[in-house]
Amino acid sequence: MIWGNKKRVYADYASTTLLNREVARHMRYAERTYIANPSSIYKEGVDAHVFLEHERERVARLLSVRSHEIYFTSGGTEANATIISGVINSRIKKGIVPRDIHVITSIIEHSSVLETIRTFEKQGIRVTYIIPHTDGIVxxxxxxxxxxxxxxxxxxxxxxxxxxxxxxxxxxxxIVRKMRAETMSEYPVLHSDASQAPLWLDCSLEGLRIDALTLDAHKMEGPRGIGAMVVKSHVLWEPLMVGGGQEFGKRPTTESLSLIAGFTEALAHAVHDRERRVEKVRKVRDTLVSLTKNIPDIVINGSLVYRLPNNLNVSLLTLSDAELAILIFDKHGVACSTKSSCLKGEEESYTVKSLGGDPRCARTTLRFSFGPHSTMSDIRRIATVLARLSEQKNK
Known part of the structure; x- marks a missing residue:
């Protein structure tokens, strides 16, 4: 793909995606057309509010929920923190002491989930951390x-x-729904961070049978700085912030209509063009899988069956420094990553470490993630650099 002014290979779509042109066009329309604060009561403000609710309704239809269950946020991190904190704080507000509150999560969650839960754990709530099997699946x-x-x-x-x-x-x-029906309780609430999913998987809440969902626009060819949380109306939760009546009184701050327009358009494109995109990108990824079979000392981390079609995470066991390998890829015109982009200063991947196996895997991870613009030529260049790295360490 052509990226910037050079022929570069972008293989870090899991970190952030490239802004879709139609999304950018819709954002420019919103920016030019709706200039007022949607909370204002004069004509321009009312027009802005109508547009805001129109976009919210579009999101609701795409996710098979009601529009008042959609709350726009600054991104996935805020959405995760808000949902988790909101559910726990609603119980504390009702007088339940922290030691009588229990939360379940997995040890491979995004850091925004784990760190939020650990904050409450320090206050006394009980937490069970589920360990995935060796295939990376809970x-x-x-x-x-x-x-x-x-x-x-x-x-x-x-x-x-x-x-x-x-x-x-x-x-x-x-199973959670059945448990709640048997106990006639509204708990436990089931939340899922689906930030990485919309380009590749159906995210409708009814299909997933969940109560709360996290989404992030820049993971689905949308703009940075905008996400959404979907919280079903039966869920009791407290807002993370106070000080305004926006977003049904749950998320105070003046809404950015251009960013919300970008989120909505990105989700619409993700849903409507998903089948063709999945088929194309899976072929690209699977080609890289085939090429890595001839490279010594490579381990593929996680299941290849129950896996996004755009992801390949490997460990090159002979590497002494995974971050140095990323710089070598960069020198050869390839942008990829090691670990999550949100983890800075960590020497190993806690996700890969949780899979067990060779302890070197967690220290030598390389993540390649692809998108609609990825090509077979990109794959050949990545495989060539991987082979050279392996050869250098095996001489």
């Missing part, structure tokens, strides 16, 4: 066995951001 029975009478929240990601493995959210959701 087992349904491990989650359901961990449920207690005091469990208020289960937060399991839809897709892992590092190794791309798809978690059995719908199956977990079906």
């Amino acid at each position: 087992r349904v029975e491990d989650v359901t066995k961990a449920v207690r009478p005091e469990t208020v929240l289960i937060s399991i990601m839809y897709v892992n951001n590092e190794i791309g493995t798809i978690q059995p959210i719908s199956k977990i959701g079906g």
Whole structure:
């Protein structure tokens, strides 16, 4: 692909995607047309509010929920923190002491989920951390066995951001619904961070059987700085911030209509063109899988069956420094990553470490993630650099 002014290979779509042209066009339309604060009561403000609610309704239809269950945020991190904190704080507000509150999550969640939960854990809430199997997938029975009478929240990601493995959210959701029906309780609430999913997987809440969902525009060819949380109306939760009545009083700050327009248009494109995109990108990724089979000392991390079609995470066991390898790729015109882009200063991937196996895997991870603009030529260049890295260490 042509990226910038040079023929570069962009293989870091899991970190951020390239802005879709139609999305950019819709954002420019919103910026030029709706100039007023949507909370203002004069004509321009009312027009802006009508547009805001129109975009919210579009998102609701795409996700098969009601429009008042959509809340726009600054991104996935805020959405995760808001949902998790909101559910826990609603119980604390009702007088439940922290030690009588239980939360279930996995140890391969995004750091915004884990760090938020750990903050509450320090205050005394009980947490069960589910360990995935060696294929990078959490087992349904491990989650359901961990449920207690005091469990208020289960937060399991839809897709892992590092190794791309798809978690059995719908199956977990079906069992959680049955548990709630049997106990006549609204708990536990089931939340899933689906930030990596929309370009590749159906994210409708009814299909996933969940109560709350996190999305982030820049992971689906939308703009940075805008995300959304979907929270079903039966869920009790407290806002993370106070000070305004925007977003139904749950997320105060003046809404950015151009960013919201970008989010909505990106989600629409993600949904409507998904089948063709998946087929094209899977062929590209699978070609790289085939080429890596001839390279010594490479381990593929996570399942190749239950995995996003655009992700390949490998460990080159002979590497002494994975970040140096990223710089070597960069020198050869390839942009890729090691670990999550949100992890700075970490020497190893906690996700890959959780899979067990050779301890070198967690220190030598390389993540390649592709998108609609990725080509077979890109794959050949990546494979060539991988082979050279392996040869240098095996001489």
